[in-house]
Structures are given as structure tokens and as C-alpha cells.
Amino acid sequence: MSHEAPKSTAATGGNVAIEGVLGIQEKTLVQSLFASQAFWVTVALALICGFMTWYEPHFGSIENFYNITRNFAFIGIMALGMTVVIITGGIDLSVGSIMGVVAVASGLVLEAEYPWWLAILAGLGAGLICGLINGYFVAFLNLSPFVVTLGMLSIARSFAVVLSGNRMIYNFGPGGPMFKIWGGGAFLGVANPVWFLVIFTVLLAVVLRMTAWGRHLMAIGGNEHAANLTGVPVKWVKMQAYALSALSAAFAAILNVGWSGSAINALGQSYELRAIASTVIGGANLMGGEGGAYGALIGSALIEVIRNALLMAGVDSNWQGTFVGSFIVLAVLLERIRGKRRE
Amino acid sequence: MLICLVTYAQNWQTNPDATFCTFCWRTFGLAIFVGMICSDRKGKGPCFEIKAKKSGLLGGTEQVPVLELRQISKNFGAIRALTGVDLSLEAGEVLGLMGDNGAGKSTMVKIIAGNFPPSGGEIFVDGQPVHFNKPVEAREKGIEVVYQDLALCNNLTASANVFLGREIKKGFGPFKWLDHAEMVRRSGLLFAELKSETRPRDLVRQMSGGQRQAVAIARTRLSEPKVVLMDEPTAAISVRQVAEVLDLIRRLRDSGHAVVLISHRMPDVFSVCDRVAVMRRGTKVADKLIKDSSPEEVTGLITGAINVA
Numbered sequence: 001m002s003h004e005a006p007k008s009t010a011a012t013g014g015n016v017a018i019e020g021v022l023g024i025q026e027k028t029l030v031q032s033l034f035a036s037q038a039f040w041v042t043v044a045l046a047l048i049c050g051f052m053t054w055y056e057p058h059f060g061s062i063e064n065f066y067n068i069t070r071n072f073a074f075i076g077i078m079a080l081g082m083t084v085v086i087i088t089g090g091i092d093l094s095v096g097s098i099m100g101v102v103a104v105a106s107g108l109v110l111e112a113e114y115p116w117w118l119a120i121l122a123g124l125g126a127g128l129i130c131g132l133i134n135g136y137f138v139a140f141l142n143l144s145p146f147v148v149t150l151g152m153l154s155i156a157r158s159f160a161v162v163l164s165g166n167r168m169i170y171n172f173g174p175g176g177p178m179f180k181i182w183g184g185g186a187f188l189g190v191a192n193p194v195w196f197l198v199i200f201t202v203l204l205a206v207v208l209r210m211t212a213w214g215r216h217l218m219a220i221g222g223n224e225h226a227a228n229l230t231g232v233p234v235k236w237v238k239m240q241a242y243a244l245s246a247l248s249a250a251f252a253a254i255l256n257v258g259w260s261g262s263a264i265n266a267l268g269q270s271y272e273l274r275a276i277a278s279t280v281i282g283g284a285n286l287m288g289g290e291g292g293a294y295g296a297l298i299g300s301a302l303i304e305v306i307r308n309a310l311l312m313a314g315v316d317s318n319w320q321g322t323f324v325g326s327f328i329v330l331a332v333l334l335e336r337i338r339g340k341r342r343e
Numbered sequence: 344m345l346i347c348l349v350t351y352a353q354n355w356q357t358n359p360d361a362t363f364c365t366f367c368w369r370t371f372g373l374a375i376f377v378g379m380i381c382s383d384r385k386g387k388g389p390c391f392e393i394k395a396k397k398s399g400l401l402g403g404t405e406q407v408p409v410l411e412l413r414q415i416s417k418n419f420g421a422i423r424a425l426t427g428v429d430l431s432l433e434a435g436e437v438l439g440l441m442g443d444n445g446a447g448k449s450t451m452v453k454i455i456a457g458n459f460p461p462s463g464g465e466i467f468v469d470g471q472p473v474h475f476n477k478p479v480e481a482r483e484k485g486i487e488v489v490y491q492d493l494a495l496c497n498n499l500t501a502s503a504n505v506f507l508g509r510e511i512k513k514g515f516g517p518f519k520w521l522d523h524a525e526m527v528r529r530s531g532l533l534f535a536e537l538k539s540e541t542r543p544r545d546l547v548r549q550m551s552g553g554q555r556q557a558v559a560i561a562r563t564r565l566s567e568p569k570v571v572l573m574d575e576p577t578a579a580i581s582v583r584q585v586a587e588v589l590d591l592i593r594r595l596r597d598s599g600h601a602v603v604l605i606s607h608r609m610p611d612v613f614s615v616c617d618r619v620a621v622m623r624r625g626t627k628v629a630d631k632l633i634k635d636s637s638p639e640e641v642t643g644l645i646t647g648a649i650n651v652a
Contacts, residue, residue, distance in 0.1 A: 210520045212510040215499070219507055222496030229494045230562070231479040231508030289498035 037283030037334070038295040045302050048309060056312045064308070066191060070259070072304035073193035074252045078271060079278035079296035080197075080204050081248025084241045086279050087208075089221045089288025090138060090145035092245045094152035095275055098130045099253035099268025100160035106179070106254055107169030107263025116175035120182070123254045124247060130156055131246025135239030145242075153272070160265035170262035183258025193255045197297060200248070204293035217241060221288030249275075270321070277324050278303055280331040303327065407470040409434050409569040409601050410455070410486070415464035416625075417450050424450040425625045427464070432570060437592060437602045439612035439633070442622030443645050448605050451622070452572050455603075456488040457481030468569065479508075487563035491574040493555055495547050501554075502530035502543035505562045533561040537591050553584030560591050571595055572603045577611050589615045609638045621645055 033039050053060035078095050085092045106123035110116070130152060137148040172179065185192045208214035216237045219227040228234045249268070257263045280286060281302055282295025307320050408431040417425040425447045432438055442448045454461045457475030466473050468484045475481045478488070495504050506526045512519040530543040539557035541550070547558060556576055563571050573592065577585045585608075592615050595602050606612050612619055612633075619636055621629040621644040629636075629644045643649035 212512060212519070212521060215503060215507075215510060215521065218499060219496045219503075222498035223494070225492075226494035226496055227507065229478050229488075229490060231482065289496070 036295075037281075037331075038292060038298050041281055041283070041295070041298050041302055045298065045305060048302075048305055052305075052309045052312065059309065059312055062189070066186075066189070068301075068304055068308050069194045070191035071308075072300045073191065073197040074256050075271065075274050075278055075304070076197045076297050076300035077193070077200055077252040077255070078245075078249050078275040079282070079300045080200050080293060081245035082275045082279045083204070083282075083284055083291045083293060083296045084217060085145070085245045086276075086284045086286060087217045087221045087288060087291045088238055088241050089224065090238070090241070091149065091276065091286070092134065092242060093146065093149040093272050093276075094130065094134060094156055095245060095249035096268035096271040096273075097153045097156035097160065098127050098246050098249045099256070099271060100265050101130065101156045101163070102127045102250040102253035103257045103263040103267040104160045104164040104169065104265050106257055107172070108163065110172040110175050110179055110263075111169055113173035114175060116179040119175055119179055120254055123257075124250050127246045127250025127253070128243060131243035132239065134246065135242030138242060139235040139238035149242075157265070157269075160267075164263070164265040166265065168262050168264050172261075179254075180258045180261060183255035184261070191259075193252075193259065196251070196255065201293045201297045204296075208293060213237065213240075218289055221285075221290070223289075273328070274300070274303060274324055277328045277331070280328055280335075285335055286332060408432055408467075409469060411467040411470075412451075412455070413465045413467070415451070415454060415461045415466070417447075417454060417459075418462045423625055425454075425461070428622075428625075428627050430620060430627065430630070432601045432603065434569070434601050435596055435599050436618065437596050437604060437616045439616035439619040440603055440605045440622065441607070441609075441612060441619060441641060441645055446622040446645075447625040448622055449574070450625075452488070452574055452603070452605055455481070455486060455570075456572060457486070482566070482568075485566065485569035487566070487568040487571050489556075489559045489563060489571065489573045489576055491576075491578065493559040495555055495558060497548040498546070500544050500546055501534075501541055501550070501558050501561075502527045504547055504558050505530040505533065505543075505565065507562075509565055530561060533564055536564075537561060537594060539587070539591070551584065552580035553587045556580065556584070556588050557591065560588075560595070564595075568600060570601045570603065572605070574605045575607065576604070577606060577608055585611065609641065612641075613638055623647060 049059075058064060078099075082092055082095065102123040105126040106119040109119040109122040134145075134149055134152050137143050138145045181192070183193055187195055208217070216227065216232045216234075219230075219232055220234055220237060224234060249271075253267060256267060278299035279291065279296050280299070282292065282297070282299030284291030284295060303324060306323060307317070310319060310323070311317055410430075410432040412428060412430040415425055415428045415430075416423070428447070428451065430438075430451075440448055440451070453459060455466070457478045457480050460474065460476060466475070468486070473481075473484055475484075481488075496507065499507070502523075503526070506529075511522045511525050511529070513522045513525075514520045527543045534541045534543065534557060537557055537560060539554065539561075541554045541557045541561075547555060550558070560571075560573075576588050576592075580588065589611060592602055592604060604612065604616060616633050618630070618632050619641060620627055621641060623645065628650070629641070640649060
């Protein structure tokens with residue numbers, strides 16, 4: 001798929017020649033579109049949606065659309081944070097458990113009859129602390145992200161259970177209604193979490209493309225040693241990446257509690273896998289240095305649509321885990337094949 | 344010179360045929376020469392200094408080496424990697440640093456580049472003592488390094504690699520965006536200056552060894568560095584590309600940079616360097632002009648067949 005650009009004339013020097021070279025893109029827009037995994041996932045998604053609407057008209061109904069989009073919004077928001085970590089070549093297994101802690105923290109604050117915004121702050125704060133701990137151990141103590149976040153997965157979940165006294169928190173006090181609007185409300189017929197997902201996707205896309213921070217993330221994923229030598233603040237950027245991932249999980253948890261109207265310490269169990277799957281399906285490379293915001297969104301959408309389609313086709317919903325798991329392996333396999341071809 | 348002028352003024356009426364002494368003539372010549380360069384370069388400070396030093400006309404004033412190491416030593420635990428190494432480097436000079444594996448070349452480069460501090464001794468840049476703890480600090484003092492592995496990110500474009508860690512941004516207040524167009528334009532200019540056929544928007548992943556080398560060298564030219572250290576730049580590339588890289592080094596020298604070339608390849612060192620320093624077992628055993636040396640002698644020095652030159 002390599003584009004035969006005209007042989008550059010830069011060797012002759014002079015400004016005219018330079019102008020000619022500067023314009024040369026390695027690939028044309030269409031070519032890079034066809035080369036991107038997110039594009040093909042979008043195509044697959046459209047095909048599945050088209051087929052399902054024909055097969056089962058209820059699939060295309062407005063209610064079902066509302067449900068599907070809201071369902072994947074939570075995972076999508078987490079996948080955005082996960083994308084940032086995966087771009088640096090790391091992984092964050094703790095996001096599911098962090099959701100549990102955040103749910104319980106917010107729930108307890110609401111139960112104690114504090115205002116809604118304090119509950120949100122408490123939730124985000126709890127998530128941020130977990131993320132900073134992850135980031136510190138990974139970036140500054142140079143431990144493997146797999147081990148650190150696996151530890152946090154266990155720690156955060158146990159904290160959630162202990163804090164909540166192993167009960168469901170649903171008695172939300174005066175701040176409850178306002179808190180619930182964030183995750184449970186809708187705007188222009190689309191659930192609020194979906195709006196947040198769209199806004200965050202755009203924000204992350206801009207940050208990745210247009211800021212030095214985004215470029216540093218890519219550089220760390222591409223060659224951490226080189227990034228360090230060229231003066232990129234590698235440790236800080238990595239720590240911020242884990243903090244952002246945890247924050248996105250915290251936000252998803254707050255929306256989820258608002259939507260479901262209750263805080264349970266089991267919230268987010270096995271979500272880490274779905275977030276990682278979404279990211280990888282959307283084209284992020286688990287080896288680092290590759291990934292995008294749109295990919296995270298479309299990856300999470302594909303998983304949810306397939307799950308929904310299976311339900312409608314009458315397949316036991318417990319098969320979902322099998323599909324998510326195979327997707328991760330398949331996506332990584334696909335990436336390996338693409339990587340080989342590129343060498 | 345002042346005395347000469349005064350004498351000239353006094354004697355002018357009595358002896359109109361008297362002229363300035365040679366020293367004054369040289370000084371005037373230098374002043375005009377420097378004036379021309381300055382107006383040409385729009386008065387950039389460093390160029391003036393470098394050219395004046397290069398031309399060798401500043402006979403009377405003492406030259407301060409751009410980089411000077413005095414009695415540098417480095418221990419790794421009980422292992423003495425370097426013992427009492429002196430080295431100095433002038434602007435516009437290419438120094439070849441040779442030695443067998445484990446002779447201390449890399450250790451020396453890493454000390455100069457700020458990867459770790461020396462156990463003993465002092466480093467001077469332009470006569471000022473410096474202490475580096477991080478590579479970035481050495482870079483701030485005008486020491487740029489082209490690492491053996493080039494330190495490039497394969498997943499980024501050439502221009503992104505050139506500006507990595509030093510991105511050009513625009514914007515207002517706290518909002519700063521990457522200025523992609525400007526970075527592409529400037530890296531394009533740098534590649535053209537190096538006469539390299541490297542396109543700024545290409546991913547480094549797809550590039551040839553010579554092009555990668557050009558990207559790594561272009562990066563060193565973002566600032567006006569005083570010293571460029573190049574660690575084995577010709578070790579892993581094809582013969583045709585070696586010629587390219589040696590040309591790049593000559594261009595660096597011609598623009599007044601001091602270059603340290605660490606290399607195993609005798610022909611490269613002898614074709615591009617002005618001076619060669621040989622390391623053996625952590626000490627410097629020779630430091631002489633290329634024209635006063637020979638490949639045979641240097642080989643002898645590296646292996647220990649010749650003890651000290």
C-alpha cells in the first residue's frame with residue numbers, strides 16, 4: 001500500500017525544491033483511511049447494524065438505539081482513558097475496580113446527605129488517588145504496569161467492599177436527584193453519558209493530535225529511551241496517563257451510579273477487559289505508540305452492538321465473555337500480521 | 344597596535360612613506376572580514392566568534408576550547424572505566440575518538456552528554472565549569488549527541504522526531520497547540536541544508552539508515568550547538584550511506600561546530616577528522632593531528648602494539 005511519491009528534488013537545494021518536499025504526505029487521505037483499523041471497524045459496525053435492522057426490525061428502533069448507545073458510553077469513556085495508557089505501551093487493569101471504589105465513595109457521600117457536587121468530587125478524588133498510585137509505581141519506581149495495576153485491581157475492589165460494608169447504597173439523600181441527572185438524564189433524545197462520550201472523544205482526539213503532551217505519549221510508546229534522551233518528561237507523562245485513565249473510569253462510575261440509582265461495590269467487574277478490548281479493536285497497539293480516540297469509541301460501540309445483536313438473536317448473553325475475549329486475541333493477532341507486513 | 348597608530352600619526356608629516364606594521368594590517372583585515380561576516384549573518388554572535396577563531400587571525404588572544412575535560416575519571420564500583428583523561432576541542436574541529444571495545448569511549452561520551460557524572464575531574468564548556476546530571480542539561484549548554492541507536496521514535500514522522508522534546512507551539516495563554524506546519528517547514532529546511540533526501544512528513548519506520556542518520560543529525564541543529572558528539576554513526580549502514588553521513592559531518596564542521604566522531608572504522612576517521620585521540624584501558628594514549636599520524640600507527644595504539652605516541 002506504499003505510495004510512490006515523486007522522487008524528491010531536495011538534493012539540489014533551494015526553496016522551490018523544499019516546498020515540493022514539504023507537501024508530500026506519505027499516504028493520501030484515502031489511503032491512510034483504508035489503512036486504519038478504526039475505519040474498517042466502522043464499516044463492520046455499519047454492516048452489522050444494517051443486517052440486524054433487516055433481520056430484527058426492533059434492533060433499529062429508537063429505544064434500542066438509546067439503550068445501546070448508553071450502554072457503550074460507560075465502556076467508551078473508560079476506553080478513552082485506557083487508550084492514553086496503552087499508547088504509552090502500558091496497560092491499566094485496575095479501571096474496573098476503581099469504578100467500584102468511586103461508586104461507593106460517591107454513594108456514601110450522598111447517603112451522608114452532602115450535596116451532589118461533593119459526591120462527584122469525592123468520586124473523582126478517589127479515582128484520582130488510585131490513578132496517581134498506579135502512575136507513581138509504574139513511572140517512578142519502574143515496576144511493570146501489568147503487576148501494579150493487577151495489584152490495584154485487587155486492592156481497590158477490597159476497599160470498595162470494606163467501605164460499603166458490603167451493602168448496596170441507594171438511599172441518596174437530598175443530593176440524589178441532581179446527582180442522578182448526570183448519568184440518568186437525556187438531552188435531545190440521547191442519553192447524557194453518550195454526550196459525555198462524544199465530548200471526551202473529541203477532546204482526546206484534539207489533545208493527541210495537537211498538543212505536545214499527546215505527541216510525548218506517542219513518543220514514549222514508540223521508543224521510551226529515545227523520548228527520555230530527547231528531553232521528554234517521560235515519568236511525569238506516564239504518571240499523568242495513569243491518572244487520566246483512572247479519572248475516566250471514575251467519571252464512568254459516577255455516570256453509571258447516576259443511571260442505575262444505586263451504588264454497589266461490584267460495579268465495573270470485568271469492565272477492564274471490555275475497555276481494553278474496545279481500545280484494541282479500535283486500532284490501538286498493545287506494544288504502544290499507536291491508538292486514537294475515535295478508535296476507542298468505535299471499538300466499544302462494536303462490542304455492545306454485537307452483544308445486543310446476540311441477545312436479539314436469542315443467544316445466551318453469557319456468551320458475551322467468549323466474544324470479548326476472542327476479540328482481544330483476534331485484534332492482537334491482526335495487529336501482529338499488519339506489523340509483519342510493515343517491516 | 345595603539346602604539347603603532349600613535350607612532351604613525353606622529354611620523355606622518357615627517358615621513359609620509361611609513362606604513363602600518365604587519366600586525367596592524369592583519370588586525371584591520373580581520374576587522375573588515377568579521378564585519379562582512381556579521382552583516383552577512385545579520386549579526387549572529389556565535390558565528391562571528393567561530394569564524395574569527397577558525398581563520399586563525401586572532402593571533403594575540405588566547406583561544407578558549409569549546410569543550411575541555413580535565414583529569415576525568417569514572418569508576419563503576421571497583422572497575423575503573425576512565426582514569427585521568429584530558430581532552431580539549433576547538434570550534435570547527437572534527438576529533439576522531441578511537442579505541443577498542445571497553446577502552447572507555449562510550450563512558451566518556453556518556454559523561455560529556457550528561458548521562459552520568461564523572462567520579463572525578465572537571466568539564467569546561469567555553470571555559471566555564473559545568474556539571475551535568477541529565478542529558479537535557481548538557482543540551483542546554485550546547486552539547487548535542489547523535490546516539491548510536493539514534494534515539495528515534497519509529498512511529499513518528501521525521502519532523503516530529505526532529506522536534507521531539509522541543510516542539511514549536513503557538514496559541515495564547517495556557518492553550519498551546521503544536522505548530523505542525525512550522526515544524527514541517529523548518530525540518531524540511533534542515534534536511535535541505537544537510538542535502539538529505541528526507542521528507543519531513545514520512546514516518547521514520549520506513550526510512551533507510553542514511554535517512555535516519557540525517558533525522559538524528561538534523562535534530563542536533565535545532566539549537567546552535569557548540570559540540571556534536573556522534574557515537575558510531577557509520578557502524579550500521581551501507582557503504583553508500585557512509586559517504587552520505589561523512590558529508591553530513593563535514594557540513595557540520597564547515598558551519599563551525601566542533602564534532603567528536605566515535606568510530607571503529609579507520610577510513611572514516613582518516614577521511615573526515617582533523618585530529619585523532621586514541622583510548623586504551625581507560626586512558627588516552629594518543630592525541631595528534633591526522634596529518635601527523637597514520638592508520639597503522641593508530642591501529643598499533645588501539646591494540647597496544649605501540650604504547651604511547
